[in-house]
Each structure stands twice: as C-alpha cells, then as structure tokens.
Amino acid sequence: xxxxxxxxxxxxxxxxxxxxxxxxxxxxxxxxxxxxxxxxxxxxxxxxxxxxxxxxxxxxxxxxxxxxxxxxxxxxxxxxxxxxxxxxxxxxxxxxxxxxxxxxxxxxxxxxxxx
Amino acid sequence: xxxxxxxxxxxxxxxxxxxxxxxxxxxxxxxxxxxxxxxxxxxxxxxxxxxxxxxxxxxxxxxxxxxxxxxxxxxxxxxxxxxxxxxxxxxxxxxxxxxxxxxxxxxxxxxxx
Numbered sequence: 001x002x003x004x005x006x007x008x009x010x011x012x013x014x015x016x017x018x019x020x021x022x023x024x025x026x027x028x029x030x031x032x033x034x035x036x037x038x039x040x041x042x043x044x045x046x047x048x049x050x051x052x053x054x055x056x057x058x059x060x061x062x063x064x065x066x067x068x069x070x071x072x073x074x075x076x077x078x079x080x081x082x083x084x085x086x087x088x089x090x091x092x093x094x095x096x097x098x099x100x101x102x103x104x105x106x107x108x109x110x111x112x113x114x115x
Numbered sequence: 116x117x118x119x120x121x122x123x124x125x126x127x128x129x130x131x132x133x134x135x136x137x138x139x140x141x142x143x144x145x146x147x148x149x150x151x152x153x154x155x156x157x158x159x160x161x162x163x164x165x166x167x168x169x170x171x172x173x174x175x176x177x178x179x180x181x182x183x184x185x186x187x188x189x190x191x192x193x194x195x196x197x198x199x200x201x202x203x204x205x206x207x208x209x210x211x212x213x214x215x216x217x218x219x220x221x222x223x224x225x226x227x228x
Contacts, residue, residue, distance in 0.1 A: 009155075034215045043119075043205050043219025044158070089157055093215055101214065102148075102173065105157030 012112045019077040021109050025088035026071060030092035033066060034074045034103065039086045047075070047088075077111075085113045119220035121206050127226045128196040136156050136191040146209045147189040148173075148217065149181065150215050151202040158205060162221030164189055165211070196227045 013019045031052050036044040045049055050057045051063045051071075057064050059067065063076040087110045091103040122137045140147065145166045150158040150173075160173030164183040177198060180192040189208075193200060203224050207217040 032215050041221075043207070043222055044217075045219070046216040049215040091157075102163060103158075103214070103217065104162055104174075105159070107155070107157045 008038045009107070010110045010112070012106075012114060013080050014114050015080060015082060017080055018069055019080045019111060019113075020076075021075045021077075021088045021111065023073040023075075023106055024071060025073060025090070025092055025106075027092060027104075028068070029097045033064070034091045034093060035064060035092075036089045036090065036091060036105075037084075037086045037115040038050065038108070044089060049093075080111075080113050082113050082115060085111055087111070100103065116179065119206055119218050121204075121220035121223050123223060124221070125224045127228060128193075130198065130226060132194060132196050133192070133194050134196070134224075134225075136193075136206075138189045138191065138220060139187050139205055140189075140206075140208040140218070141187065142208060142218065143186060144208035144218070145186065145211045146214060146217075147183065148207045148209075149179070149189070149191045150205045150207065151175065151200075152205060152222075153202050161191065161204075186216055193225075198227050201225060201227045 032049050034049040035047040048059045048064050057068040061078045065074045087108040089105050089108045093104045094101050119140045148163045149161040152158045159175045162181040164170045170181050203222045205222045206220045209217040
C-alpha cells in the first residue's frame with residue numbers, strides 16, 4: 001500500500017556538521033510534506049512543511065528539499081547541535097475540501113549528535 | 116498557555132479493564148487528535164475531532180471510543196484493554212486549516228498485562 005518511509009533508521013553526526021535526513025514517499029497525490037522532531041520522552045514537535053508544488057523551503061537552520069521525480073524528501077540541518085538529537089519523522093498530508101487533512105507519519109530516523 | 120496536557124503519564128492495566136485517557140488544550144483549537152505510537156514506529160491516528168460534538172475514526176479506531184463535549188477536552192476511552200493496546204498515546208490539537216502544524220501533549224505510556 002501507499003506509505004511514507006525513511007531510508008535510514010539511525011544517523012550519527014559530529015557537532016557542528018550538517019545533517020541530512022531522508023524520506024521516501026509513495027503517494028504522489030499528497031499536497032504537503034512535513035517534518036516533525038521528537039525528543040526522548042516528549043511529544044512530536046512541528047519543524048517545517050513544504051507544499052507539493054515547491055522544491056525547497058528554508059527555516060531557521062533547516063532546509064527541506066522535495067524531489068517529486070524520485071518521490072524523495074529530505075531535511076537538512078545546518079551546524080548540528082547536541083539539542084538536535086532526536087527522532088525525526090516525515091509525514092504527508094492531503095488537502096480535503098479546502099483544508100488540510102490528516103497526517104500520515106513515517107517510522108522515523110534517530111539523529112545522534114557527537115560532541 | 117499550558118498547551119496540550121494529558122493525564123495520566125503512566126498506567127498499567129490488566130486485560131479487560133477499562134480506562135479513560137484525558138486530554139485538554141487551552142489554545143482554542145477546533146481540531147484535536149489521538150495517536151498511538153508503538154516502539155520504534157511512527158504515529159498512527161486513532162480518532163480525531165473537527166469541533167465540539169463531531170468525531171471521526173482514524174486509521175486504527177478499533178478498541179477505542181472518544182467524545183468531544185467541549186472545545187477544550189477530548190478524552191479517549193479504552194473499554195476492554197488488550198495487550199495489543201500497550202503503547203504510548205499522544206493527544207494533539209491544531210488550527211482548523213493548518214493541520215500540518217499539530218501541537219502534541221507529552222503522552223501517556225500505557226501497559227496492558
């Protein structure tokens with residue numbers, strides 16, 4: 001069936017390096033792709049989203065890239081800090097009746113930042 | 116604002132017992148959600164509500180019930196607990212047309228033995 005998934009379950013980076021977290025999706029009809037961060041013992045926290053008609057969107061220290069040709073989504077974190085250590089989930093959403101619908105989450109990638 | 120609050124934080128149930136997970140938000144959000152998160156997995160939607168008096172099933176509703184009598188509260192009821200319901204449960208809320216940005220509570224860790 002259609003699903004949102006991730007290439008790598010774990011990623012370890014050195015503090016100060018850039019991190020790239022990847023996600024593959026199969027539902028071409030999704031209107032939005034979203035990244036969430038979940039720190040240990042906490043609920044997920046919204047990071048950034050991108051509409052399907054965009055290729056790139058930047059936030060504070062984060063950039064999301066969308067490649068619709070290969071159905072690939074990535075989250076880039078610049079100058080990774082220890083506080084970035086968490087599990088990162090990609091999710092997709094399809095608009096229904098003029099408003100955004102319900103999120104479908106992937107399995108997550110655990111990012112560990114080495115000091 | 117306290118955001119989204121959930122009680123209890125932890126609970127152990129015996130098979131067949133019932134319980135209600137409480138969720139309250141003080142952001143005046145119309146949309147509220149219940150998710151479950153199994154170990155090493157993403158979140159799966161159990162039920163959601165687009166406003167007081169309106170609820171609908173998500174991806175995994177079996178074994179659960181919800182009600183939404185006020186904008187603030189969205190309790191989740193487990194009637195006959197089963198080991199398969201051992202999970203971490205998250206409540207979330209969002210603005211009506213900005214569902215991409217959902218605000219999550221801290222979660223309830225439920226174990227059914």
